[in-house]
Amino acid sequence: MTMRLGLSVFLSLLLAAVIASPVSAHQPVTLLDSDTTPNAGPLLADGTVSFAIRASFSKAGQKKAFRAALKGGDKLAVQYLIIDRKPENSLKNSLLPQLVITTPSGKKIRIKFSERTTFYERYSGTNYLYLSRFEGLAEAGIYQFVATSRARASITIAVGEREVPGEVIRGPVR
16 A cells, blocks of 8 residues: 555656746857857757746947747747846836847848836746837848847846747858
């Protein structure tokens, strides 16, 4: 009987761990000070996989950049977030870094701030503010993301929605 009870407890704990595993935790990627152009920055091998790109700026005029590969017809999903604490949550929108996405065909998408919606990310225990959410059908190819600071700030750019392991490539792509 105790063996059966032990097995039941083990299976219950295993099931609880599986159910509690992150289902909406984006994989973190931190942009480096050297990631100043899309080609210098990391490449997300599959832009439909969920990533949380973190960029910190110490002064106005700095650039941080990365790329994401998408197939034609994929969903391009991008969210612009800041942590809900000072100094970011007290900055005017005009002082937060500007994000421009360039499509494979060269079209520029300037992300406009349209909200300040709270979001509690339970896996890290962090409160965020959504400032913008963008969705569209992707062209096939490499999307370029460039954030340009207008003051000291830190931001998170969430890309993709699929909660599976993803690949981040640094350095030249062959």
